Amino acid sequence: MLNLLFIPITVLGLSACSESIESDADSVNLLQQAINSESRSASNRSRDEFRHPAETLEFFGIQPNSTVVEISPGGGWYTEILAPYLKDDGLLYAAHFPANSSSEYYQRSRQAFMERVTNDSAFSAVVVTEFAPMSDSVIAPPESADMVLTFRNLHNWYMSGGEEAVQDAFMQFYTALKPGGVLGVVDHRLPETRPDEDMANSGYMKESFAIAMAESVGFELAERSEINANSNDTADHPRGVWTLPPTLRLGDEDKEKYTAIGESDRFTLKFVKPKS
Incomplete structure (x- = not known):
């Protein structure tokens, strides 16, 4: 009797494990389909080698049934992947x-995004x-929300509002999760x-600062990744991070040099909101 009872339990355990593996494989396949989709712009796809979207989103643990908040999506580089997925x-x-922003740039960016939501079937939901x-x-x-994602935004909040703005942003994320x-x-x-003063206008942020700000509102650091690291980037350029691709703010001056460096060295951090 012991053996008879033990066998079904084992089989059930293996079955559950198999279903989990299949589910994970399906998620990866769906994500790769979204990344490979021809509906993404060619210029956006060309930056995958620097932004590593598959590895980054898998590191964060995204699933097709997740409720996700993308912060400041801009023109929708990541939205092109997240929306269909x-x-x-x-x-x-x-x-x-914000719709009532006094910034003309913000208004133009939001309007262009809203037009895409209206007209692009991949963005319809x-x-x-x-x-x-x-x-x-x-x-x-x-x-x-199961997940809040922010890509290359922290430096903007810091440059416009300092530590207080960054901390407030993280608090908003904490509330939504x-x-x-x-x-x-x-x-x-x-x-x-x-x-620390170099964070004021370079576009680069210290990883320790990001961790401290997140932890100050209650987040716990779960894991770090070097997925988006670039050892060729010294983070010491005439026009800050915007010296590098894709901005290339110096124009043709030393263009080959900065193109060879590639996009910036980046930290990738995964935080968790405690369950209790």
């Missing part, structure tokens, strides 16, 4: 610039919300040996 079983909130540090914006209903939810952060990395 989450369309059928998940939910994507795109927390864009995207829910557009608003985000700005030090504001009363609501990026998603409280404790509704379910207990156990994940915050994924990618940004340009300033070497820890450099003075």
